[in-house]
Amino acid sequence: MTSMDFNDIAGQEVLIQSLKNAISGNMVANAYIFNGPGGSGKRTLAEIFARAVNCKDPDNKPCNLCSSCKKTIAGANPDIIYIKPSGNSIKIDQIRRLIGDISVKPYESNCRVIIVQDGDKLTSESQDAFLKTLEEPEGNNIFILLTENYNTLLPTIISRCQVHNILRVNREDAKSVLSGLGLGNDEEIEFAIAKSDGIIGRAIEILKDKDFRRNPKEYEELLKVILEGGREELFSFSEKIIENKDDGIKLLLFLLSFFRDILVIKDDKGSEYMINKDISLNIIERYDKKLREESLFEIIDLIKQIIRSADFNVNMKNSIDSLLLRVLEV
Ligand SMILES: [Zn+2]
Incomplete structure (x- = not known):
């Protein structure tokens, strides 16, 4: 898991402010959709949010220093669950198993966070099963569905989620993030941004691939x-x-x-x-x-x-x- 925090994410100020407000105002929703192209930082953002939700620091969430943050960064927090496709889709068995796993209270955190990667790959059966858990929120579970095109989900699922679109990062922001990572000179960074259409994760991949030079x-x-x-x-x-x-x-x-x-x-x-x-x-x-x-x-x-x-x-x-x-x- 990443140890980045909200300040490390470029170009998503509105979304981040709304997530921060939800945490400080105790208004965290039961389910979220983070929608955006591959490499746009959906997963990183979900991980930071998951950490922030359970952080013990009263002001600076995530603090990255408290026991909960440390555990999460180390990938050892049992209250953060990942669901990803097995093969080409997220199958109904996986959702049934999940429902069983989350029917008990979180182990040690206030909230359990379930991050569904490639949420667009839930089969229609899986979505039906998933919908039931969304309809009867167990209280302490927060779902985050990561999607590239959330319109493939059932309208009934979408209507129960708070939908956030991850925006493309403008050239200047992308440039400053990538320069900070020290992965290339100005021209290479310019090239990577152009080629990735401003999607930071893709730009990083391009810069890491020495072949393009x-x-x-x-x-x-x-x-x-x-x-x-x-x-x-x-x-x-x-x-x-x-x-x-x-x-x-x-x-x-x-x-x-x-x-x-x-x-x-x-x-x-x-x-x-x-x-x-x-x-x-x-x-x-x-x-x-x-x-x-x-x-x-x-x-x-x-x-x-x-x-x-x-x-x-x-x-x-x-x-x-x-x-x-x-x-x-x-
Ligand atoms: Zn913390």
């Missing part, structure tokens, strides 16, 4: 094609390397770092400051000779603009093609 051989080929100045070749080549959005962003990130490298060379800062050490010196020198500093700044701005453009589903291939054409011209 390796330059495919085609990139060097592309740089040569641009130098040779053939428009037709350029477009058929970009066709080959950009099959989808991910390819497009990856290429953009490469171009951004490549042209920054050329700036570094121009400033005589020495090659140890270069990012793309795998591109041949000959190509780097030719670009250095061809491009004036103003053109480099213009290209870099253009690339940043495309990376930042909010909707990547807008034809990215076209934007990249016009970018490459611009590079070829200057």
Whole structure:
């Protein structure tokens, strides 16, 4: 279990305030739905909430220091129960077993918290069984259903839960969270945010995957094609390397770092400051000779603009093609 607390969650201020108010006002609901895409932090938030509900500190919940918090962080709190799919779904046997387990009082905490992961995967039978426990609240049980699309649940279940949507984190918040984790440099973080659509968990996965930093051989080929100045070749080549959005962003990130490298060379800062050490010196020198500093700044701005453009589903291939054409011209 995580030892993070509410302050570590970015971009969900309204939801967090409402959870905190519920705890301090003794108004914790019987059942919650935390809805949001995979990697958006639903589970982390549920775990922090579960810890806060039983924290013994009167003011700062979760304190992470009291016996209850410590036990929960260590994953040794018997009053926090996880339900997750067995195979493709959460089956009725699992729900029946759960109902048996929670019919007695919590072992040592005020409340027992049941976190249902992949709540969208409750079968309809399971939902029927589950509904009965929601209709007759046992008092000390708090249910948290984590879903990606809660509309797949029975309306009768939804109506008994307090529904909260986990919002996408804006670029600046995501950037500050990811920078704090020290998983990459600014460009890599920018790339991960763009690729993950602002879903922090996914961005972290991307940054942890070292593979995305390796330059495919085609990139060097592309740089040569641009130098040779053939428009037709350029477009058929970009066709080959950009099959989808991910390819497009990856290429953009490469171009951004490549042209920054050329700036570094121009400033005589020495090659140890270069990012793309795998591109041949000959190509780097030719670009250095061809491009004036103003053109480099213009290209870099253009690339940043495309990376930042909010909707990547807008034809990215076209934007990249016009970018490459611009590079070829200057
Ligand atoms: Zn505590």
